[in-house]
Amino acid sequence: MFSELQLGSSLILISFFAITIVIVDALFQKNKTVGFSYALFGFILTAVASAINLYQAPSLIIPLNSENLITKGMIVFGGYSSFFDILFCMGAILTMFASREYLKREYHEYTEFYSLLIFSVSGMMFIGHANNMLMIFVGIELMSIPFYILAGFIRTNFKSIEASLKYFLLGSFATGFLLYGIAMIYGATGSLGFTEISKSIASGINSTTILVIGIGLIIVGLSFKVAAFPFHQWAPDVYHGSPTIVTGFMSTAGKAAAILAFMIIARNLMPEKIVSGKFNFDTHTLQNIIAWISAGTMLVGNITALVQKNVKRMLAYSSVAHAGYLLMGIVANSQLGWQGITFYATAYLFMQIGAFVIVGLIERGEENNLNIEDYAGLSKSHPMLAAMMAMFMLSLAGIPPMAGFFGKYYLFAAAIKSGFTWLTIVAVIATIISMYFYISLIIQMYFKDRTEKELEIKTGLGLISLIICTIGVLLFGVFPSLLLDLTRQCFQLLG
Amino acid sequence: MSLTFIFFTVLAILAIASAIVTITARNPVISALSLVFHFFMLAGLYLTLNAQFIAAIQILVYAGAIMVLVIFVIMLLNLGDEEKLKEKFNLRKVIAVLLASVLIIQFFLIYLLTRSGKIEIAENTAKLSTVQSIGQVLFSEYLLPFEAIGLLLLAAIIGAIVLAKRKLT
Numbered sequence: 001m002f003s004e005l006q007l008g009s010s011l012i013l014i015s016f017f018a019i020t021i022v023i024v025d026a027l028f029q030k031n032k033t034v035g036f037s038y039a040l041f042g043f044i045l046t047a048v049a050s051a052i053n054l055y056q057a058p059s060l061i062i063p064l065n066s067e068n069l070i071t072k073g074m075i076v077f078g079g080y081s082s083f084f085d086i087l088f089c090m091g092a093i094l095t096m097f098a099s100r101e102y103l104k105r106e107y108h109e110y111t112e113f114y115s116l117l118i119f120s121v122s123g124m125m126f127i128g129h130a131n132n133m134l135m136i137f138v139g140i141e142l143m144s145i146p147f148y149i150l151a152g153f154i155r156t157n158f159k160s161i162e163a164s165l166k167y168f169l170l171g172s173f174a175t176g177f178l179l180y181g182i183a184m185i186y187g188a189t190g191s192l193g194f195t196e197i198s199k200s201i202a203s204g205i206n207s208t209t210i211l212v213i214g215i216g217l218i219i220v221g222l223s224f225k226v227a228a229f230p231f232h233q234w235a236p237d238v239y240h241g242s243p244t245i246v247t248g249f250m251s252t253a254g255k256a257a258a259i260l261a262f263m264i265i266a267r268n269l270m271p272e273k274i275v276s277g278k279f280n281f282d283t284h285t286l287q288n289i290i291a292w293i294s295a296g297t298m299l300v301g302n303i304t305a306l307v308q309k310n311v312k313r314m315l316a317y318s319s320v321a322h323a324g325y326l327l328m329g330i331v332a333n334s335q336l337g338w339q340g341i342t343f344y345a346t347a348y349l350f351m352q353i354g355a356f357v358i359v360g361l362i363e364r365g366e367e368n369n370l371n372i373e374d375y376a377g378l379s380k381s382h383p384m385l386a387a388m389m390a391m392f393m394l395s396l397a398g399i400p401p402m403a404g405f406f407g408k409y410y411l412f413a414a415a416i417k418s419g420f421t422w423l424t425i426v427a428v429i430a431t432i433i434s435m436y437f438y439i440s441l442i443i444q445m446y447f448k449d450r451t452e453k454e455l456e457i458k459t460g461l462g463l464i465s466l467i468i469c470t471i472g473v474l475l476f477g478v479f480p481s482l483l484l485d486l487t488r489q490c491f492q493l494l495g
Numbered sequence: 496m497s498l499t500f501i502f503f504t505v506l507a508i509l510a511i512a513s514a515i516v517t518i519t520a521r522n523p524v525i526s527a528l529s530l531v532f533h534f535f536m537l538a539g540l541y542l543t544l545n546a547q548f549i550a551a552i553q554i555l556v557y558a559g560a561i562m563v564l565v566i567f568v569i570m571l572l573n574l575g576d577e578e579k580l581k582e583k584f585n586l587r588k589v590i591a592v593l594l595a596s597v598l599i600i601q602f603f604l605i606y607l608l609t610r611s612g613k614i615e616i617a618e619n620t621a622k623l624s625t626v627q628s629i630g631q632v633l634f635s636e637y638l639l640p641f642e643a644i645g646l647l648l649l650a651a652i653i654g655a656i657v658l659a660k661r662k663l664t
Contacts, residue, residue: 015646022653074639112657119650126643138643142650149654164658 004069007057007077010050010085011129014122017042021115035111039118040096043089046121050085053078058489062131062195073193075129080342080490084128084260091253091349092121094465098357099245101460113153117249120146124257127264133182133192136261140178140225143257144171147250151242163241170224170234178221184214194268202271215269215286219293222265225258228327229296232320236304239316244363247312248356251319256345259326263341266290266330283333291331291423297324298430305437310370312359314437315352318396321434322348328411328423337414339487344407346483347476351395351404354469358389361457375441377450382457386445388470395473397438398431403476410484503543510536523569527562534558546624 005012021038028034060079063069075081095117103113123142130136148171152164186192188211189200205211220231227235239247270283301321308314326348329341362369362378362385379386395402408431412424459466476483513536516529534557541550608614622628633641 015642018646019649022649071639072636074637110657112653115653116650116657119646119653122646123650132640134637134640135643138640138647142643142647145647145650145654149657152658155658 004063004071004077007053007061008071008075008129010046010053010082011075011122011125013046013049014042014089014118014125017046018115018118018122021111021118025111025115029111032111035114036096036100039114040093042118043093043096043121047086047089047093050082050089054082054086054486057082058486059492060490062493073195074132074135075126076131077129079492080260080338080487081128083342083486083490084256084345085125087256087346087349088121088124088128088253091249091256091353092117094349094353094357094468095245095249095253097465098248098353098360098462101458101462102243102245102360105458110153113150116146116150120144120150121253124253124260127257127261130261130264131194133185133194133197133265136264137179137182140258140261141175143254144175144225147171147246147254150246151238151250153246154243157241159241160243163238166234166241167238174221174224174231176221177217177224181214181217181219181221184210184217188214194264198268198271201269218265219289222258222262223293226255226262226323226327227297227320228293228323229300229320232297232300232323235320236313236316239319240310240313244312244356244360247316248353248360251316251356252349252352255319255323255326256349259323259330259341259345262327263330263338266333267338270333287331287333287418287420290327291420294324294327294331295423295426297321297327298427299324299433302430302434306433308437309372311372311375311441312363312370314372314441315355315359318434318437319352321430322352322396324430325408325411325427328415328420328427331420331423332411332414332418334414334418335488335491336410336417338491339484340407340410340414342487342490343410343476343480343483344404347395347403347407347473350469350472350476351392351402354388354466354473355392355396357462357466357469358385358392361385361459361462372441372444375444376448378445381450385457385459385466388466389445390442391470391473393438393441395477397435401474401477403473403480406477406480406484499543503540506536506539506543510540524566527566527569530565531558531562534562548624548626548629551626 017039021035021042024038025035057078060081061077063071063073063076096114099113103110120143123139123144123146126139126142127136128139130139148164148168151167152161154160182192185197188205188207189197191197191200201211223229224231224234239251242250266286270286298321301317301319301324305314305317305321308317326341326344329337329339329344331337332340359370362374375389378389391402395404398405398408408427412427415421415424415427510533513529513533517526517533520526520529534553538550538553538558541547541553605614609616
């Protein structure tokens with residue numbers, strides 16, 4: 001049928017580029033364009049390979065004859081895993097285009113930036129393909145470690161170092177929780193593979209206490225990784241302190257990967273058919289717990305974003321809130337919910353990276369031009385940038401013709417269908433609160449005049465990523481069925 | 496008297512002695528170094544129990560990584576002043592005594608229960624902890640995560656270089 005090598009080609013390619021870019025960097029130390037183009041080529045090639053895989057195997061393949069495979073059933077192919085591969089590569093490509101000018105301006109264009117980017121994308125792709133707790137764990141770490149370093153990439157900036165250290169310490173702590181949880185679940189079910197775990201939960205297990213402790217610890221660890229309430233405290237500081245380009249990447253592709261890990265784990269811990277009789281773990285309790293986390297995340301993220309004067313910090317808090325929306329799809333625990341997550345993660349990638357690219361263009365040096373007042377009169381001096389920023393803000397707020405609206409719509413619909421009407425009401429209230437600060441930025445740009453002198457903005461290659469983001473936000477907003485049909489196929493199983 | 500017994504006696508005496516030095520030494524560096532020594536002796540004890548893998552990990556993780564961290568912290572904090580280290584009766588000591596007594600009770604319970612035959616040691620226990628069996632699983636079933644960890648380590652090395660390299664112009 002399908003060859004394992006062909007379906008795993010995206011993983012092989014990204015790993016190949018991750019290893020070889022180090023050598024390329026060393027060979028062409030003087031010419032930074034070589035490293036840049038090589039990394040870009042790697043991402044594009046990987047994305048193309050994933051697209052071919054997605055085209056050939058649009059449904060998810062769980063390797064059943066795992067004994068004959070090289071990967072021994074550790075990873076799944078096709079379906080959503082290929083889809084998310086493309087998404088992560090897309091995020092990285094957008095970040096790369098924008099990073100060139102930004103890093104040059106901050107005098108920090110080391111080619112290691114690009115190799116760390118590849119490493120972290122390879123980690124995300126391992127998460128997407130995982131069919132085993134161990135694989136997910138290694139993937140999360142492979143994604144996080146480059147993040148810790150990228151957060152402190154501008155070493156002369158005090159805030160950047162603080163963000164890096166904070167992220168590293170708290171992240172390692174969360175990893176401990178996650179690992180302990182995985183060990184507990186292994187103890188309770190006797191396996192690390194998701195197929196076996198889900199089977200043994202469905203048929204009832206003897207040691208439920210261990211399982212409950214394990215699931216609790218895993219939820220704590222994963223909530224930290226997606227920055228969900230009450231473990232979101234690190235996110236604003238880290239997102240604020242990191243280089244703006246890195247923040248854009250971390251808060252979109254990184255968040256999508258963490259949500260994907262959450263989704264894969266939660267999906268297997270809450271199997272649909274549960275044989276009654278023996279004491280089983282009650283999946284409704286788990287759903288309710290995640291629902292409370294989701295509701296808290298949305299409200300806290302949006303309410304604290306209200307009072308922020310700094311645009312970067314405001315977007316950081318709003319990114320916390322968006323994790324709450326994404327969690328709704330996991331709460332729904334249905335195909336509709338997972339589709340919603342996929343759709344919203346895609347839309348969110350375009351709009352959030354776009355917004356951060358613009359913030360990065362306007363920002364100057366350390367902590368300059370980041371306040372909301374600095375955006376006044378942008379529509380007069382740079383009408384293109386202002387229009388794009390307005391579009392991203394409207395999409396983040398969830399106004400109809402943009403992609404963000406349909407993402408929210410599908411997530412809300414999935415939650416209602418699974419009987420979580422109260423959660424949807426909370427989400428709608430949170431969305432209404434969020435309108436205030438998104439719209440107020442637009443008001444600043446269009447209806448206020450600038451008092452200080454005009455800004456000189458050099459977009460460079462960043463313009464390419466801005467255009468791609470705008471096209472993405474508009475295209476999936478006007479024709480959502482393009483994406484929706486694909487996501488529906490992504491979650492169908494193929495034995 | 497078998498050779499194992501002689502080894503065991505020597506290692507056990509040295510382990511206890513170094514543990515006593517660890518908690519009584521005034522100088523933090525001597526205390527830390529004797530803890531390293533203690534870990535080595537423990538690794539030797541594991542070897543007499545035929546648990547090669549745990550012995551190797553004991554040296555790599557405890558004597559290697561963790562102790563290097565401890566010594567780094569001692570050096571960085573420059574804890575030369577012994578007066579500062581003097582502690583009066585505090586909560587930490589109480590908790591330490593409690594935890595130690597729990598450990599001792601646990602040892603005795605396990606000893607008594609195995610003696611009376613209430614719990615049995617699983618047959619494969621000795622076999623599982625050899626380097627051979629772990630290597631076999633690592634390079635067949637868990638090959639892919641193993642390779643992924645290779646990538647992870649490479650990323651960490653590059654990260655360390657990025658963070659530590661001198662400022663470029």
